[in-house]
Amino acid sequence: MSRITTPSRSLSLVGFDADDTLWKSEDYYRAAEKQFQAIVGEYIDITDPQLVGHLLAVERRNLGIFGYGAKGMTLSMLEAAIEMTAGRISTSDIRRILQLGHDTLRHPVQLLDGVREAVAAIAADYPVVLITKGDLFHQESKIERAGLHDVLPRIEVVSEKDPATYARVLAEFGVAAENFVMIGNSLRSDAEPVLELGGWAVHMPYALTWAHEQEHGVDAAHPRLRHVSQAAQWPQVVAAIAADIAAGAHG
Amino acid sequence: MSRITTPSRSLSLVGFDADDTLWKSEDYYRAAEKQFQAIVGEYIDITDPQLVGHLLAVERRNLGIFGYGAKGMTLSMLEAAIEMTAGRISTSDIRRILQLGHDTLRHPVQLLDGVREAVAAIAADYPVVLITKGDLFHQESKIERAGLHDVLPRIEVVSEKDPATYARVLAEFGVAAENFVMIGNSLRSDAEPVLELGGWAVHMPYALTWAHEQEHGVDAAHPRLRHVSQAAQWPQVVAAIAADIAAGAHG
Known part of the structure; x- marks a missing residue:
């Protein structure tokens, strides 16, 4: 043998x-992003060329501190929302963004x-x-x-x-x-x-x-x-x- | 041999x-918690027995969704601050809490x-x-x-x-x-x-x-x-x- x-x-x-x-996976992140745009869109014109892409810019500048993932995305969304609305966003809308984070973390697999x-x-x-x-x-x-x-x-x-x-x-x-x-x-x-x-x-x-x-x-x-x-x-x-x-x- | x-x-x-x-490590988390109490203390009496321990309670209820770490702590602080102030916290103070998260993530080693x-x-x-x-x-x-x-x-x-x-x-x-x-x-x-x-x-x-x-x-x-x-x-x-x-x- x-x-x-x-x-x-x-x-x-x-x-x-x-x-x-x-x-x-990306579907859930994309849905969260859409809801984010809807929330911020109550304050500003999100089609403004100066604001389009701002969330991605914030996520990228934070990648070296947060890494990837839904928690970092949520923190970046909060920062971006405050910046894009020049601080005019309400606390109840901040809460809605926090909820987007929870929803994304618990999306069905x-x-x-x-x-x-x-x-x-x-x-x-x-x-x-x-x-x-x-x-x-x-x-x-x-x-x-x-x-x-x-x-x-x-x-x-x-x-x-x-x-x-x-x-x-x-x-x-x-x-x-x-x-x-x-x-x-x-x-x-x-x-x-x-x-x-x-x-x-x-x-x-x-x-x-x-x-x-x-x-x-x-x-x-x-x-x-x-x-x-x-x-x-x-x-x-x-x-x-x-x-x-x-x-x-x-x- | x-x-x-x-x-x-x-x-x-x-x-x-x-x-x-x-x-x-814990020193930096403890310092962030102190600053959190100072921020929230501008709105409410943080020695109120109903509010003492609320941050820890929020962190614990979120452990199964966020896990451990500074990003989860920051998200829990934001939730706790909104709850403890019944939504009265200002956007600029929300921003200060977001900054606490950044500081904790970048503390010296x-x-x-x-x-x-x-x-x-x-x-x-x-x-x-x-x-x-x-x-x-x-x-x-x-x-x-x-x-x-x-x-x-x-x-x-x-x-x-x-x-x-x-x-x-x-x-x-x-x-x-x-x-x-x-x-x-x-x-x-x-x-x-x-x-x-x-x-x-x-x-x-x-x-x-x-x-x-x-x-x-x-x-x-x-x-x-x-x-x-x-x-x-x-x-x-x-x-x-x-x-x-x-x-x-x-x-």
Whole structure:
């Protein structure tokens, strides 16, 4: 009987993004933003070119202090509302914005079509990990409510999805980037840093993308990047990448 | 030459809490709370028995939605201020409370006396990990500013310090609770859950303790619990625990 040695070039870890990859998320943030505009719109003309984009500007200037997530969004909304109305916003409207934060933090967790079956199929063949950024507490709460723990027990909540973070996670798993594939909806967060490290990425766009995530430098034709439109395609594309890795294809 | 086999009973991991164990933290939260009372005190008598403790009550009712940390504290302060003043608080005072949140998130990180030397001495002999709860982004930012990365490269930011969380971290490290010691200032978060799992704990009280952390059921005379008053004592007490573990002492 011959012994099979695991080749050093083999798919060793499959990562999954969470928000807008496994479940709906941006819809709830977008709904909160609409309600924010409606509240502030009672005081000012929100189509004023000087005010359009002010919330995003406040969120961005606060990213280095708050990080990502709904709590930081709520605090930024409060700051933006006070600034945009020059302090005229009422306390009861401040309260409505605080309530938007609560609602966003407690939004229902609805898996996207075919996600459970696709993750389970991949987990049967490869080690898997969920890698998500945002508020630790909120992300853990959503993961629990999603009921995916049986197929996706390993979770990494990270504060930023950059090459350094992916390198740290891969080091913890003892996996080389060349043997790793990340599946997600954001070219900026799920594809670009992984490709930069030498890994593979599967992009599945979501109907909505936060403006901040739209900025990236990924070539859609990158040789280690695959594109799919639904979760049901994940197992097949992962198997194809595994075959490419085994064949020594480097893209 | 004889081969030394690592005994199954040996100290295999030393965990360190961060806030008020490695660096000052509660002082900044307490200062923010004082400023909050001063702001709200411009509207109401904050010594009114009906209002004393209202902020803590709001923070507690929100813990299950916000988790721990300065962003949740700020959102709870805003809610409490509106409730306590029956909506009379001005927008400019709302702004002052938002600023308290910014200040707390950016407080300086000052290591407590002897911490660097004590952690380095222990890290020379045993694997070490920092285990802290709170906002992922804020905790990572403080860890970076503390400059302890060279001696404490492994970090676990967790959303709650309960037995299940410690069990998960220990499983990731492949360490049995009996071979683990946790050093921290909170009997509730750093000692009780670890002792419950069968592990060891070193308690170093801090001058200030948040009311929420004062509730615990730890017997000060627990056989696997040690008490110290300064970081310089950590290496010695850890060595003594290692000896107890090696001797099969189970407390």
